[in-house]
Amino acid sequence: MLKVGELARRSGLTVRTLHHYDSIGLLQPSARSESGYRLYGDADIERLHAIQALRGMGLSLAEIGPLLGEGDRAQVPALVARQIAQLDEQIERSQRLREQLVLTQTLLARGGRPPPEDWLAGLLLMNTCQQYFSPEETRRLFEDWRRLEADSTALIGEFCQAREGGVPADDIELQPLVRRWMRLTMRWMRGDEAMLDRWRQMRRAHPPTRGGGGLDAPTLHYIEQAVQARLDVLMRYLSPEDIDRLDKTLDDAWDDLVERIMLLVRQGTTPGDPAVRPLVREWFDLMGRLTRHDDALRARLIEAHSREPFLRAGAAMTPAAREFIQQAIAALDPHPT
Template structure:
């Protein structure tokens, strides 16, 4: 039998802690000496060791008491362990999120020197916007997007200025010159989001709900609303041919590939290359491959996309593939089909 002081020395606990465990009925000594001192039997020590182990695993005293007592302790223990595991998983997820946010701030601190005496350093600006950003994106997503934004910033700024100039000139949303810029805006957004349309829509929704995040990128809310109206017209035209599920399946990150294809098509048009030449057949094969990739190999979606861009004049504004190029593709395809006997 151990006195409370001896047990305290063996376990590294304080006498006060052991007294508290006794008072709440968690570890009660089996006996007391004639002088009234607490005496702990080996079974009491083993129980105390269980309490210490569970405390090290993060359990609270109330849960420990439930786990070590009751008519069905094994069943209770299982439920408490599962609950504790869920809490630990949540804490780990939160810790990972905090770590990503700290990494994001550390990444942004590096921009301070490039700020060149700005009124407020980039990381302080980001710190103020972090709650708004975090409501829509994980820190990992945000770090990737903001890093990408820094890489593409030089291409974005002239585009923003051109859109703002048209807004001040009161150019309507369906005007060809604004629609061309809307296509460029969408292409840049896809580059920013690595072709992830769902991510781009989330980014646009964040700017709409928290305009200060757009200002952080140098976009005035009025400019954002203006280009948003133009983009909405393009999306409405597209959705006359594809439904919402099909739209989300599209690979929207192929702008550079379409531009490369358009350069080749324009060259064939200027050179007057015949539609039955190897060059023409390669052009058709590249067209079909790009369209299939855009539609994620969905044949029905390929047809719908081709029909949308062929029949909606608004979608043709700003797209690298001109009506003349589409007509060329059709002529090559007809020339490639076997004639009927």
């Protein structure tokens, strides 16, 4: 048994606090000495521990009393669980606030003082994005857009010039731009087609009235028509499921291959030269990756490009590189022995 002074010293409380607990009936000593000193036993110490734990959770003494009353001890675990849930909600709210501040910081990172309409356009886009993307995804989209903005602005300018010049959206002339647009978009989305689908859903539901880099609603519609024109031709040979399966993250690899093919062409290397064999095998490897190693899909895709100038106009392989590699395939055995 501990006297009140000893209990106060060992618990880190004051004697005055323990006297107060006693006076309100929250923690009454289980015994008293012959001289009237309060004596606290093991059960009292356990109860004091529970009181302080509940106080630490933010409960008032008036709330604690009934919870620790006779027959009510079973409520304590449920109360603790409730407090944990409340703390989790507070943490989540704090995290959301932090993410909002990071997004705001991203907008401010442009420097200077943009005109009010740019602020409003940016804030509208940020708030709209958060209806379709998580805060982390939204932050990533804004940050990556800044990295690609110069290329995007230039490309949008070319689309605008074509639109204003009366070039139809389904003209073959636009297909090289379409390829660049699709490549840039996939780089922005880091190859995540599910995110790209959500972005398209958002843009259909909330068309831009004044977008970054000049991407307004008419220009966006024009670009989407040009992309759809390409897909319409491709779907004469492939199903929508086939198109979804294609690996659309290989543009850098294709560009690197084309560059090395054209280097051999400039050097006067003939398609039958053994030096071309590694490039032929690399072409087959990329085609396998592009079509997820589905031979039937690869055959349909090759047929589509061989028959449709519209598709070749926006393909990764330039006409000269395509002709050279086709001649090399005919001249060399591309398969390892």
